[in-house]
Amino acid sequence: MVSIFLRSLLFNILFYPNFVFWLLVALPTLLMPRRAVLRVANWWAQSNIVLMRIICNIRVEYRGVEKIPKGPLIIAAKHQSMWETISLLQFFDQPFFVLKRELLRIPLFGQYLVKANMVAIDRSSGARALKKVMRRAAEEVKHGRQFLIFPEGTRRPPGAPPQYKAGVALIYVDCGVPCLPVALNSGLFWPRRTFLRYPGTLVMEFLDPLPPGLPRDEFMTRIETVIEDATNRLVDAGQAEQAKLFGRVPATVKP
Template sequence: MLALRSLAFNVAFYANLIVWLIACLPMLLLPRRMLMAVARAWARTSLWLLRVLAGTRLEVRGVSNIPQGGCLAACKHQSMWETFALVPFFSDPTFILKRELMFIPFFGWYLWKADMVPVDRKGGARAMVRMTEKAAEEARDGRQIIIFPEGTRRPPGAEPAYKYGIAHLYDRLGVPCLPVALNSGLFWPRRRFIRRPGTIVVEFLPPIPPGLPRDSLVPTLIETIEPAARRLHAEGLAEIGDAAPPQPERAGA
């Protein structure tokens, strides 16, 4: 039954995505904020499909902690889920993402129109400068910059592997940093077909005000996010019960 429900959701999820991508092509000619409203609607339909077909619900905590206006949201990254499911909770979000995604037909066109912040991982210091300038421009416009500070998806329970690029952004942007913990990887495991029933919990933690020394940010994020992530991980394991959760990576993996 788990495999069948997962198959039904995956087929519906990607079919739904294709329909939205094609049907909303005229939106590329309209203002960006209208496109972002469509993105929020698509995210909500995807969450609905996940709940109805896979039995995976969503619980959100700490929405009142989201700052008004520009901020830097530092989020745990365990699966594809958070790349779309976080969108409805921000007034005008933009993601820091791999530059290569911007060149995918159809999907990449929407990323360009939405003014996402691309980063060329092979571009060195010059690419970092361009990414920082673009992020600062979006933050000045009151947008929420969403970044996954570990850089790539990490399995639930894995040791933290935060990159110091977020400290550079925090120092340059001068906006609050919003820590975000979640346990999505227990229910939408990375690189796997299975979608487990249960409750994904995302928790917006109290924001870190601007002005901390650059070297203090990553330790502060770890001290803030990781205890919450472990707590949500334990909650998710208790709900999964006998189902075998993904195994955490060993240190250095």
């Protein structure tokens, strides 16, 4: 565990200078089309994956990439870690997601979010915020973009009971486009609320898209079932790998 501590410490020491480096590299994109800033974001994501592999011995595997539809889309992803917020964007040509309005105040980073035309909301507005998200999501999707949403609304540790919100179904019905479910086991290797990073094989799996036009209740049942079943399978495999490496599953990645 000493080695994991030192490797995690080194990764975090390098993570933030790396972030600042790409913020500076991206400066010219403020005068360029939106795709330019998204391209630099993808380079940043790839650089983090390299650091994860070299320093923390975390290998990343993507499955089902061939299932990603072209054109307007909703992407409903399991959310266990900060990692997927960085890494998912690279698979889509015009992605956008919902973020806290406060993030727009971060120097440079906030300006890039505006340039990428992300949807910022005031969470204290409650139902009004959800209505705004639905309206903006429908507008952007109808212009051919891909909307990335985490149906549980926040990060959940591996093995925690699912807490899917109705908002994803409302947006799905309103947009009238396919929905791509995404399962993963990132919380085993990049857990929330700790700086520790654990070695192993981090897997993100794109599942079969759900067609547009499903009734809301049927959609909610299917999206939760397919994501949770696949996520549980990936988590079980990841924990088996960790048990071989450590003789047990690290306590910090349990719910």
